[in-house]
Amino acid sequence: MASEKLLKELNDQMNFEFLSGYYYMAMAAYAANEDFNGFANFLIVQGQEEYTHGMKFFDFINDMDGRATMQTIEEPKNEYGSLLEVFEEALSHEKLVTSRINKLMDMAKEENNHATVSFLQWFVDEQLEEENSMKTIVNNLRRMEGHFQGLYMLDKELGTRTLEPIE
Numbered sequence: 001m002a003s004e005k006l007l008k009e010l011n012d013q014m015n016f017e018f019l020s021g022y023y024y025m026a027m028a029a030y031a032a033n034e035d036f037n038g039f040a041n042f043l044i045v046q047g048q049e050e051y052t053h054g055m056k057f058f059d060f061i062n063d064m065d066g067r068a069t070m071q072t073i074e075e076p077k078n079e080y081g082s083l084l085e086v087f088e089e090a091l092s093h094e095k096l097v098t099s100r101i102n103k104l105m106d107m108a109k110e111e112n113n114h115a116t117v118s119f120l121q122w123f124v125d126e127q128l129e130e131e132n133s134m135k136t137i138v139n140n141l142r143r144m145e146g147h148f149q150g151l152y153m154l155d156k157e158l159g160t161r162t163l164e165p166i167e
């Protein structure tokens, strides 16, 4: 079992993961509209992955005898001026997720809730990966400065991403 306060924060994070998926779909729609189908694919897969993150919280809340509740999903940012702006936004979003997971981890540790600490460790590791992957794309896009050949190559590479099975 977890405290009501901890269960509420876990539930808020479940909703935030679903919201993240919605944000990435808005980014994917921009990329698809610009005919960067590889970038769009990468962002769609990212959105699908966020859904699996939300489901991990959903299952854990149930395992802890809590009740998952769905909240209002706000309209994401839909307008972008460039792929660089998209990935800068993605990186800053992932940094926000990391800070939320860290706060949750602190709370679980304060409550000596070992099951929640163990559950959240997966997300701590995942956030390191997600921030790094977004940072790499931002740096590549900055170096390319909009040159088409580089964008074309990166688009091809990002088009190969597929959804990994949930652990």
Ligand code: FEO
Pocket (backbone or CB within 6 Å): 017, 020, 049, 050, 053, 094, 097, 130
């Ligand atoms: Fe589930 Fe990208 O954080």
